[in-house]
Amino acid sequence: MKQTSLSKRMIEFSPFLVGTMRLGKWGEDFSTNQWIAFIERALELGLKDFDHADIYGDYTTEADFGKVLKEKPHLRHEMQITTKCGIKMPADNRPEYKIKSYDSGEKHIIQSVENSLRNLQTDYIDVLLLHRPDFLMNPNEIAETFEKLKDDGKVKFFGVSNFSPSQFEMIDKMFPLVTHQIEASIRYLYPFEDGTLDQLVLKNIIPTVWSPLGGGKYLLKGNSKEEQDLNQILKKLIDKYELNTAQLMLLFLKRHPSGIIPVLGTSKTERLEEALKVESKTMEKEDWYALYSAAKGEELP
Amino acid sequence: MKQTSLSKRMIEFSPFLVGTMRLGKWGEDFSTNQWIAFIERALELGLKDFDHADIYGDYTTEADFGKVLKEKPHLRHEMQITTKCGIKMPADNRPEYKIKSYDSGEKHIIQSVENSLRNLQTDYIDVLLLHRPDFLMNPNEIAETFEKLKDDGKVKFFGVSNFSPSQFEMIDKMFPLVTHQIEASIRYLYPFEDGTLDQLVLKNIIPTVWSPLGGGKYLLKGNSKEEQDLNQILKKLIDKYELNTAQLMLLFLKRHPSGIIPVLGTSKTERLEEALKVESKTMEKEDWYALYSAAKGEELP
Amino acid sequence: MKQTSLSKRMIEFSPFLVGTMRLGKWGEDFSTNQWIAFIERALELGLKDFDHADIYGDYTTEADFGKVLKEKPHLRHEMQITTKCGIKMPADNRPEYKIKSYDSGEKHIIQSVENSLRNLQTDYIDVLLLHRPDFLMNPNEIAETFEKLKDDGKVKFFGVSNFSPSQFEMIDKMFPLVTHQIEASIRYLYPFEDGTLDQLVLKNIIPTVWSPLGGGKYLLKGNSKEEQDLNQILKKLIDKYELNTAQLMLLFLKRHPSGIIPVLGTSKTERLEEALKVESKTMEKEDWYALYSAAKGEELP
Numbered sequence: 001m002k003q004t005s006l007s008k009r010m011i012e013f014s015p016f017l018v019g020t021m022r023l024g025k026w027g028e029d030f031s032t033n034q035w036i037a038f039i040e041r042a043l044e045l046g047l048k049d050f051d052h053a054d055i056y057g058d059y060t061t062e063a064d065f066g067k068v069l070k071e072k073p074h075l076r077h078e079m080q081i082t083t084k085c086g087i088k089m090p091a092d093n094r095p096e097y098k099i100k101s102y103d104s105g106e107k108h109i110i111q112s113v114e115n116s117l118r119n120l121q122t123d124y125i126d127v128l129l130l131h132r133p134d135f136l137m138n139p140n141e142i143a144e145t146f147e148k149l150k151d152d153g154k155v156k157f158f159g160v161s162n163f164s165p166s167q168f169e170m171i172d173k174m175f176p177l178v179t180h181q182i183e184a185s186i187r188y189l190y191p192f193e194d195g196t197l198d199q200l201v202l203k204n205i206i207p208t209v210w211s212p213l214g215g216g217k218y219l220l221k222g223n224s225k226e227e228q229d230l231n232q233i234l235k236k237l238i239d240k241y242e243l244n245t246a247q248l249m250l251l252f253l254k255r256h257p258s259g260i261i262p263v264l265g266t267s268k269t270e271r272l273e274e275a276l277k278v279e280s281k282t283m284e285k286e287d288w289y290a291l292y293s294a295a296k297g298e299e300l301p
Numbered sequence: 302m303k304q305t306s307l308s309k310r311m312i313e314f315s316p317f318l319v320g321t322m323r324l325g326k327w328g329e330d331f332s333t334n335q336w337i338a339f340i341e342r343a344l345e346l347g348l349k350d351f352d353h354a355d356i357y358g359d360y361t362t363e364a365d366f367g368k369v370l371k372e373k374p375h376l377r378h379e380m381q382i383t384t385k386c387g388i389k390m391p392a393d394n395r396p397e398y399k400i401k402s403y404d405s406g407e408k409h410i411i412q413s414v415e416n417s418l419r420n421l422q423t424d425y426i427d428v429l430l431l432h433r434p435d436f437l438m439n440p441n442e443i444a445e446t447f448e449k450l451k452d453d454g455k456v457k458f459f460g461v462s463n464f465s466p467s468q469f470e471m472i473d474k475m476f477p478l479v480t481h482q483i484e485a486s487i488r489y490l491y492p493f494e495d496g497t498l499d500q501l502v503l504k505n506i507i508p509t510v511w512s513p514l515g516g517g518k519y520l521l522k523g524n525s526k527e528e529q530d531l532n533q534i535l536k537k538l539i540d541k542y543e544l545n546t547a548q549l550m551l552l553f554l555k556r557h558p559s560g561i562i563p564v565l566g567t568s569k570t571e572r573l574e575e576a577l578k579v580e581s582k583t584m585e586k587e588d589w590y591a592l593y594s595a596a597k598g599e600e601l602p
Numbered sequence: 603m604k605q606t607s608l609s610k611r612m613i614e615f616s617p618f619l620v621g622t623m624r625l626g627k628w629g630e631d632f633s634t635n636q637w638i639a640f641i642e643r644a645l646e647l648g649l650k651d652f653d654h655a656d657i658y659g660d661y662t663t664e665a666d667f668g669k670v671l672k673e674k675p676h677l678r679h680e681m682q683i684t685t686k687c688g689i690k691m692p693a694d695n696r697p698e699y700k701i702k703s704y705d706s707g708e709k710h711i712i713q714s715v716e717n718s719l720r721n722l723q724t725d726y727i728d729v730l731l732l733h734r735p736d737f738l739m740n741p742n743e744i745a746e747t748f749e750k751l752k753d754d755g756k757v758k759f760f761g762v763s764n765f766s767p768s769q770f771e772m773i774d775k776m777f778p779l780v781t782h783q784i785e786a787s788i789r790y791l792y793p794f795e796d797g798t799l800d801q802l803v804l805k806n807i808i809p810t811v812w813s814p815l816g817g818g819k820y821l822l823k824g825n826s827k828e829e830q831d832l833n834q835i836l837k838k839l840i841d842k843y844e845l846n847t848a849q850l851m852l853l854f855l856k857r858h859p860s861g862i863i864p865v866l867g868t869s870k871t872e873r874l875e876e877a878l879k880v881e882s883k884t885m886e887k888e889d890w891y892a893l894y895s896a897a898k899g900e901e902l903p
Contacts, residue, residue: 087601088587100601101590132602135493135593136586138558139502162602165768166466166496170503192737195768201741202772257740285738286690289703292737300689300702301734301764388902389888401902402891433903436794436894437887439859440803463903467767467797471804 011127011157011178015279016250017051017082017208018042018272019265024064025057028267032067039068041269043078045276051181051208051263052120053084053131054112058091066121076122082208083120084131084161084181085112102134106145113154128155129181133167143174161210165199172203179208184260186230186249186295187214192256201258212262213249226297233294237287246271247278252291255283312428312458312479316580317551318352318383318509319343319573320566325365326358329568333368340369342570344379346577352482352509352564353421354385354432355413359392367422377423383509384421385432385462385482386413403435407446414455429456430482434468444475462511466500473504480509485561487531487550487596488515493557502559513563514550527598534595538588547572548579553592556584613729613759613780617881618852619653619684619810620644620874621867626666627659630869634669641670643871645680647878653783653810653865654722655686655733656714660693668723678724684810685722686733686763686783687714704736708747715756730757731783735769745776763812767801774805781810786862788832788851788897789816794858803860814864815851828899835896839889848873849880854893857885 023030023038030038039050052062062083069076086104088097109130116125128149130142149155159179160171168180180200184191188211191197200207237248253260264275293299324331324339331339340351353363363384370377387405389398417426429450431443450456460480461472469481481501485492489512492498501508538549554561565576594600625632625640632640641652654664664685671678688706690699718727730751732744751757761781762773770782782802786793790813793799802809839850855862866877895901 097587099587099591099594101587102601103586105586134586136556136558136589141558164494164496164499166499166503170499173503193766195766198766198768198772202768202775255738257738257743285705285707285736286699286701286703288738290701293701300704398888400888400892400895402888403902404887406887435887437857437859437890442859465795465797465800467800467804471800474804 011206013080013179013206013208013261014047014049015261016047016272016275017049017261017263018047019051019210019263020061020065021051021053021056022265023267024061026061030064030267032064032071035064035068036072038267038269039065039075039079040072042272043075045269045272047264047272047276048078049080049082049126049261051082052116053087053129054116054119055084055087055089055091055131058089059093059115062116062119066119069121080126081120081122082127082129082159082181083116083125084129085109085116086130086134087132102132102136104130104134104137104142106141109142109145110149113149117154124153125155127157127159127178129158129179130160130163130171132161133163137167137171139170139174142171146175159208165195168199172205177205179206179261181208181210181263183211184209184253185212185214186252186291189292189295192292197256197258206259206261208261208263209253210263210265212253212264213246226294229297230291230294233290237291240287241281241283243278243281244274247274248283248291250275250278251281251283252288254278255285255288312507314381314480314507314509314562315347315349316562317348317573317576318350318562318564319348320352320511320564321362321366322352322354322357323566324358324568325362327362331365331568333365333372336365336369337373339568339570340366340376340380341373343573344376346570346573348565348573348577349379350381350383350427350562352383353417354388354430355417355420356385356388356390356392356432359390360394360416363417363420367420370422381427382421382423383428383430383460383482384417384426385430386410386417387431387435388433403433403437405431405435405438405443407442410443410446411450414450418455425454426456428458428460428480430459430480431461431464431472433462434464438468438472440471440475443472447476460509466496469500473506478506480507480562482509482511482564484512485510485554486513486515487553487592490593490596493593498557498559507560507562509562509564510554511564512566513554514547527595530598531592531595534591538592541588542582542584544579544582545575548575549584549592551576551579552582552584553589555579556586556589613808615682615781615808615810615863616649616651617863618649618874618877619651619863619865620649621653621812621865622663622667623653623655623658624867625869626663628663632666632869634666634673637666637670638674640869640871641667641677641681642674644874645677647871647874649866649874649878650680651682651684651728651863653684654718655689655731656718656721657686657689657691657693657733660691661695661717664718664721668721671723682728683722683724684729684731684761684783685718685727686731687711687718688732688736689734704734704738706732706736706739706744708743711744711747712751715751719756726755727757729759729761729780731760731781732762732765732773734763735765739769739773741772741776744773748777761810767797770801774807779807781808781863783810783812783865785813786811786855787814787816788854788893791894791897794894799858799860808861808863810863810865811855812865812867814855814866815848828896831899832893832896835892839893842889843883843885845880845883846876849876850885850893852877852880853883853885854890856880857887857890 088101088103090097146158157178159177161181182191389402389404391398447459458479460478462482483492554563690703690705692699748760759780761779763783784793855864
């Protein structure tokens with residue numbers, strides 16, 4: 001159950017995924033040289049997984065990343081690329097989308113993958129995720145599309161993101177998925193309680209987790225009793241584990257037996273180094289529950 | 302996944318079920334000649350499925366329908382009859398029921414079927430549904446009762462109505478069901494989200510849907526921003542698809558890959574004709590999501 | 603589906619479990635002679651199942667009970683003992699626990715069982731339950747720990763308590779459980795509706811039920827319409843079945859086809875005798891629904 005071990009489904013992630021949502025147009029607008037430096041440092045640190053989505057940067061961030069691979073093609077084989085499709089989002093370069101909608105039809109998936117391959121300047125994607133559950137998805141059609149992409153060597157592994165357990169089951173039954181990318185953090189505890197993580201443990205599928213730091217809301221400034229209690233426990237554990245708040249939030253997720261792989265959404269390589277320090281530590285269960293109870297604002301039953 | 306194709310479970314429904322709840326005592330009180338005209342027209346239109354329940358019209362509507370079959374016995378073999386049992390409802394002709402309760406015991410099911418056969422003046426029912434989930438249901442007893450009714454030639458297929466996914470599974474595991482009749486519409490979106498339709502897709506079981514027009518609430522007169530937004534999108538799509546609001550609501554349901562068969566609750570054969578016009582059209586996914594988002598009153602995540 | 607029959611999972615409970623939570627430090631502080639009298643009377647009545655948890659009486663009640671077994675060792679083979687572990691609760695004799703937390707790790711389970719065996723003065727436990735769902739539980743580790751305890755003859759059967767259906771499935775898939783101890787009563791109807799009891803019916807696993815009388819809240823003193831309605835129906839059924847309110851609440855639970863075994867939390871053997879009178883009666887379904895509807899405060903749909 002070690003998260004870095006080879007799962008039954010045959011993919012091995014590094015301890016964290018390096019997220020690209022806040023790089024490029026939606027965040028830190030790196031030059032290609034800055035991208036290269038960032039990526040090379042991540043790889044040096046052993047972080048070989050990069051997490052994309054077609055829509056990031058209004059459909060531009062994959063292409064920014066692709067420029068690095070064009071300039072340094074040998075890097076491709078040192079890394080694994082996750083990307084996502086299935087959301088149609090209005091954007092300057094997608095004038096045909098009038099509103100935000102979801103599409104998991106064969107045509108859209110194939111077209112999205114072709115776009116991603118072209119933008120990323122690569123001939124294969126390691127992991128393709130359906131970004132959001134399309135209420136109109138046809139599992140047979142999805143399975144056939146995944147099969148085709150796999151046979152063509154364009155995608156190695158498949159997963160989904162933000163699905164309910166029954167939606168996950170519907171797809172996984174037709175085509176074996178290797179991961180479920182979900183939101184989870186001390187500030188978003190639902191997956192611990194609503195069956196999402198139970199399903200992944202039972203199926204031995206590794207969760208990747210977005211917004212593991214709760215979107216920055218971990219620096220609590222509120223004055224409510226709950227927030228004061230949580231801050232007090234955080235302070236105590238900061239001293240005990242010799243970690244900062246962000247590291248503690250990662251350690252909290254890493255304690256779960258499913259082997260959660262958090263997605264780190266940062267443009268600073270120091271933050272990646274900081275995160276890796278968590279790998280040598282394990283949170284005691286009592287401390288995990290102290291954080292859990294404080295975040296819930298109530299004692300355990 | 303075409304809704305009119307032969308499912309694995311071997312029943313083929315027409316594109317819509319003709320509902321009888323609003324015919325007879327609970328609605329349009331047809332004379333037998335009016336019933337005959339209505340039924341013959343529905344059959345001419347290719348609508349061979351009629352949806353009953355023992356309780357409709359305070360346990361009188363099946364008998365109204367039965368008078369037609371007595372007068373025109375050849376019609377029986379041109380149609381399929383769904384009926385339901387399991388609700389005990391106080392009524393003049395059921396003085397023994399003091400309150401509304403549910404019963405899925407062998408004795409009650411058998412007795413209900415015998416009543417329905419006598420009232421409908423037929424010797425078999427095509428599809429028998431348990432009308433509501435009885436919290437005291439014993440799946441073994443139900444399966445044995447269904448087996449007996451099938452062996453005796455009294456009922457051909459079985460289903461349930463208004464069950465949760467776990468209740469459905471409990472029965473379906475013991476005896477294979479051919480349909481789940483649920484409420485769904487633009488005004489009642491839960492089954493798209495709560496696993497109900499996921500389960501049916503996964504099991505390749507065709508949903509039939511009651512109140513597909515949201516109980517007439519589709520003619521929105523409210524002034525809230527949400528209702529204005531929904532009305533605006535409805536108007537746009539009315540022009541685009543050359544359909545009226547009711548037809549659009551049916552087209553919305555028909556877009557789901559489960560192959561939803563709506564139950565039409567009307568006493569006017571023009572409405573049946575109108576509904577059938579939907580069959581030649583397909584709603585674009587983006588339009589489906591425009592309706593969904595407007596009905597939810599929020600953009601997709 | 604008779605609750606007292608031998609289940610597929612090979613344990614046979616008596617019609618009620620005798621609960622010990624309100625005996626000892628957390629309730630009626632019996633002398634050892636009082637304990638002996640109470641236990642011997644329960645056994646005479648055919649109630650051979652005693653329900654413990656390590657934490658009852660702040661980790662002292664098992665030892666109170668053990669004194670009886672030391673003095674009357676032959677009683678051990680006339681009874682079955684259920685006990686629970688997995689909650690770490692601050693207490694005078696557990697200074698190492700700073701807050702309430704859960705632990706289902708091998709070390710904690712083994713240590714808890716050793717403590718329970720020593721305190722109860724017995725060399726085996728009949729049924730060991732995980733008291734609450736540990737969000738950090740590792741089903742593989744739990745299954746291996748259960749296997750070891752079974753092989754060593756220290757525990758005969760295993761179950762859980764207060765788990766969600768997906769948590770239950772996660773453990774049961776790895777190691778077959780014989781019971782799920784849940785809260786249920788006229789005052790706590792969720793398990794009838796949320797899939798908890800459906801799962802147990804489907805798996806043919808017998809539920810044991812804590813707080814079957816709703817924590818004494820059955821003596822309603824409120825003046826709301828709902829409480830007046832419920833009281834009125836209770837009064838009617840008290841006359842009809844010649845039972846008191848507590849007995850009716852047990853009869854209500856006993857009507858469920860899963861074969862619920864309520865845990866009786868009383869220090870008075872008269873209450874045990876009263877409860878047993880329920881065994882010769884069966885609640886009519888319509889009366890069950892009258893209670894259910896009144897307790898919900900609404901008519902059935």
